Amino acid sequence: MQRVQQTQVGLLRRLPLFLLIWGFVSLSMWVPAGYALYLDDHPVSRSFFYSGILGLFGVSMIAIAVSGHTPKRGALGQLLVLLATFAVLPVFLAIPFHDALQTTSFLNAYFDMVSAITTTGADIFNDPSRLAAPLHLWRAQVGWLGGLMMWIAASAILAPLSLGGFEVTARGQPGRTVPGFNQAELSDPRGRLIRITRTLAPIYAGLTAAMAILLVVAGEQGLTAICHAMSVMATSGISPVGGIDGSTAGLTGEAILFLFMFFALSRLTFSADTANQGYARLDKDPEFRIGLMIVIGVPILLFLRHWLAAYDVDMLGDPLLALRSLWGGMFTVLSFLTTTGFESTDWEEARAWSGLGTPGLILMGLALIGGGVATTAGGVKLLRVFALYLNGLREIERLVHPSSVSGEGIGNRRIQKDGAFIAWIFFMLFALSLASVAVLLAALGSSFEEALVLSIAALSTTGPLINFAAETPIRIAELGGASKIVLCFAMVLGRLETLAIIALLTPSLWRN
Known part of the structure; x- marks a missing residue:
């Protein structure tokens, strides 16, 4: 055997x-x-x-x-395969989708598959009833597979190359193998990939199955429970009923989804395979702690704004309404921070309670921050935010005491200096990418607001932003073909990140 x-x-x-x-x-x-x-x-x-x-x-x-003629390109070759998976494979994935639907163009089908496999979840079909139940299952399934690939690729491909957020804590240069990794595995990247797949795939599938079963027990319909479970684990936000509003599980279902969204805040919630480059304990992990601070802090600020800027005597004495608004804020903040994009049914109560008429800027800011490194979440990532925070704190200390020595530990001192420098470079590349995509979309006919929302949604892989961030929902189906191609490119760029694309330009990868 x-x-x-x-x-x-x-x-x-x-x-x-x-x-x-x-x-x-x-x-x-x-x-x-x-x-x-x-x-x-x-x-x-x-x-x-x-x-x-x-x-x-x-x-x-x-x-x-x-x-007998398999090219050996090492980890960079696997990174190239990852790019091909997100950009080329959707052509094949769109074939049965287009043939089964028969009421849309192939470009729309390709766009939808790119959106799904990059876990963006930008819905080009605004009416869920337009798609048959198997097509909804296929969209959620493709997004789930895309999330599984990112789980595996994080430690098998990106971590050895110091990419995907690992460049903040790693000692190697982005795009080059790190000396601290097992050299036998670096010489055999395929073996490392197989070993990590065997380890993480059962965990990913088991968590998804557990969430789906809990949703069914809570009263959710079978297909909706499976699709929502897949979408939360992959942070794709794909739903066969148009989101949480169409769910039948109620508050219990939201609570179940809320708990499982925490897996997108830190990789340490499900695996410690990269802990040698970060923190081995979840309670000490800066990503998880910053994520908790945002999830608790932002809803409380919105809650307190009721008395600061939107005082209403009639709503003051309703504690149930106050709790609903607080819950709606917490769920929606965590959902968009992890780039899932589900909106709580009580989010409208939270908006009314705080007197916030246009919450789009808050949702876009949360999506830009993103979740944890090496998770299915997109965005800038919490670890890079932490690195810039440490650097800013140190610079303030030096303004007061120019000759002082940092009191941070060895790991944090490395992040505070070199890690912050690389994080700042990524921020600049992300900002340039955002500006470039927005300018291209504006040149192709979109308004400034639409171009900005679409760019942030694509680069942060938070597709539901197109429905909730703008004053009126943006209909992707009404965009031109060139705009859809630009968005496809932006979604792939947002999923792989700019540093990974730059690493693919190394001459050694294309030699021979």
């Missing part, structure tokens, strides 16, 4: 990584195919079943053609 497993692992190591991912998503197409068959929706079932067979056939033929 052990010899058979070793043979299977050897075959997996010889196949190109992109072919393995392509083959896996081809097999996953049979899930919505089986669900459509159960619903007696045979046209949709055939679209996914035949597309899965077509994908497996293509993978088999290419695998035979390239057998």
